[in-house]
Amino acid sequence: MSTLLTADMIRKWAPVLVLIGLVLLFTTINPHFFSLRNFARITISSTPALMVAVGVTFVILMGSIDLSMEGTIAVCAVLFALILNIFGGSISGIGWLAIPGALLAGAFLGAVNGIVHVQLKIPSFMASLSLGFIGIGLSLLITGGNRILIDDPVFRSLLTFRIMGFPLMVYAALLCLMVAWFIQDDTVIGRNFYAVGGGEDLARASGLNVGRLRIIGFTLAGIFYALGAIFAVARLGIAETETGRNFMFTSITSVVVGGTALRGGSGGVWSTLVGVLIVNVIGNGMVVTGLPDYFQDGVLGILVIFAVYLSTDRRSLSFIK
Amino acid sequence: MSFIKNYLERQICERRQFLLLSAYGLGGMAVSSALKTKTARAAVQNPKIAWSYRDRTNPYWNSIVAGGDAFVRSLGRPSDSLINLINEGSSEKSLADIKSLLSRYGSQVALAADPNDMPNCRPVVEAVCSAGAYISTIWNKTDDLHPWDFGDNYVSHMTWSDVGPSEQTARVLFDAMGGKGGVVHLGGIASNNPAIERLQGLKNALKSYPNIELLAVQAADWDTQKANQVMSGFLTRYGDAVKGVHCASDTMAYGVIEALRAEAIEGMPIVSYDGNPQAVGLVAQGKLLATVFTNPYWGGGITAALAYYAATGVFKPSSEPKEHREFYGPATLVTTKDASEFKSKYIDSNPEYDWKSLWSFTSGPIKYKS
Secondary structure, eight states: OHHHHHHHHHHHHHHHHHHHHHHHHHHHHOGGGSSHHHHHHHHHHHHHHHHHHHHHHHHHHTTOOOOOHHHHHHHHHHHHHHHHHHTTSOTTTGGGGHHHHHHHHHHHHHHHHHHHHHHTTOOHHHHHHHHHHHHHHHHHHHHTTOOEEOOOHHHHHHHHOEETTEEHHHHHHHHHHHHHHHHHHHSHHHHHHHHHHHOHHHHHHTTOOHHHHHHHHHHHHHHHHHHHHHHHHHHHSEESGGGGTTHHHHHHHHHHHTTOOTTSSSOOHHHHHHHHHHHHHHHHHHHHTTOOHHHHHHHHHHHHHHHHHHHSOGGGOSOOO | OHHHHHHHHHHHHHHHHHHHHHHHHHHHHHHHHHHTOOOOOOOOSSOEEEEEESOSSSHHHHHHHHHHHHHHHHTTOOGGGSEEEEOTTOHHHHHHHHHHHHHHHTTOEEEEEOOSSGGGHHHHHHHHHHTTOEEEEESOOOTTOOGGGGTTTEEEEEEOOOHHHHHHHHHHHHHHTTTOEEEEEEESOTTSHHHHHHHHHHHHHHTTOTTEEEEEEEEOTTOHHHHHHHHHHHHHHHGGGEEEEEESSHHHHHHHHHHHHHTTOOOOOEEOSBOOHHHHHHHHHTSSSEEEEOOHHHHHHHHHHHHHHHHTTSSOGGGSOGGGTEEEOOOEEEETTTHHHHIIIIISSOOOOOTTOTTTTOOOBOOOOO
């Protein structure tokens, strides 16, 4: 019994161990890796990805999947920049309306995603993938393929203003993570996500309106994608259709590497934080250690398999699909 | 949002019309091939003008299409009479769309195209030539394929050699660094020809600057966000040893500038490539030292013009010298000295080009590596 407990403990903490192992590995190869300035760089690139990954965590906890993030981010980023520029171009004036504007757009797109999935009974995989394409098309239509620049120094202080070596956006993202944690652990909705993911039949039988819960889950995810879009714009000062690029792969990878099971019901936002850090430490570490380009994608793939292998209890799975 | 509604309505109508006409054309082809009447073909009076290209999500292709529109308008036609065939990076879609167009309009087509990848150029050209239509291509073509092997129908091919201009940007960069110190290169997708050539240009310039050290070369895949991350990694790895940055494209330079801004590093010499409007603006402000303008607007217009004027018989391609059939497009170095003037001339408004002056901005015949 005690060995089982130990094995379970190791499995639970495996992602954290992987993260520590990676940090030690990269530090051994290049001691510059282990510095406050470099950690700040890693957290800057992690911030937008964390918001997106937290959003999709809620959906994955329910046992569904959401692949619409790239389209949603593109639309939210472009709308955010448009609204900001229309209202004077500064977040210190009435331009702040761009923030609720982008969040509303994210919530709307998420809700549409959920409604299409639940009401039309289309698998979440297909529904969300299609809506992602629609989002990309919509943002292209709005911008005509052009980039929108954001040069508001107040808004860009999210990147440029630092407290204890870390930029403001890192603290803002941590605050959002706390809110996500609260939703997950201390609200009925959060607990119901686990109930549906753990066993939908049981949840239905005990009177839970699963369809409504799913729509709420997708809406919540959309809001977090919008937050990711705002941080992505803060990081680069550019809003365009390409803003959402690559977020699908990195966010889903981060969630899985962090230890949240794709079948639903286990994991959570803190696991996602660890997963996002692992993926970004690998990205940064490979450049810092000077690994050749052609190795990097392959090494990322191997590390992902390794991390997922360590964090899942295969004995509890009757079949793998 | 009425512009969105109008745009959607127009696109839906165009697509519907296109599908119907394609079906009609296919039927017509079947009938005509069954009857098999061979007639001598005269110059086309009023060909349809089409542009086949990758997508509209980046400024480069936007400028290409804007040039195509400008040419169509110069003929007194409405701008939306230019048929857009968007291949979304798929060679199969590129060929299928072009074949649909040909089955509808037959020889009544003047087509400008980037065939998406090199092997796709031959089937595209063969399809156009066997329909008796006219095509001019840009960028992607294999070395063994030549317009003069197809009589008049394969009008021309234009590409850009990036080695020389990239070497020029590297020299501007090294001079700004005082001829010494470490430099890093952010490249495009490693297998892309422009990425290979732009790195080669940097390496050529390095030969004349013995005190410049190339610290690292890293692909950032033409992507702003990835370039941002790669530059952060370089700062950790080399710290203050990085004295200059050579970027293979403007889009990556934006990511580099923001990575430096996050660290409050000011005045780092950076050069880039492509001459996008935003980059030319940054050169004018001194945040970039140089970029290379390849004039996609002119390229988009002139490629369509070449196909159109060959189709209408204004000139006979097979009577032209080889350097009028295969040639390099323009590449202009934009530096901090001339950026403001350049911006007002080429970026803020597009100059009125004479679309009948077909080879005015070309830069010589294509040289192949033997």
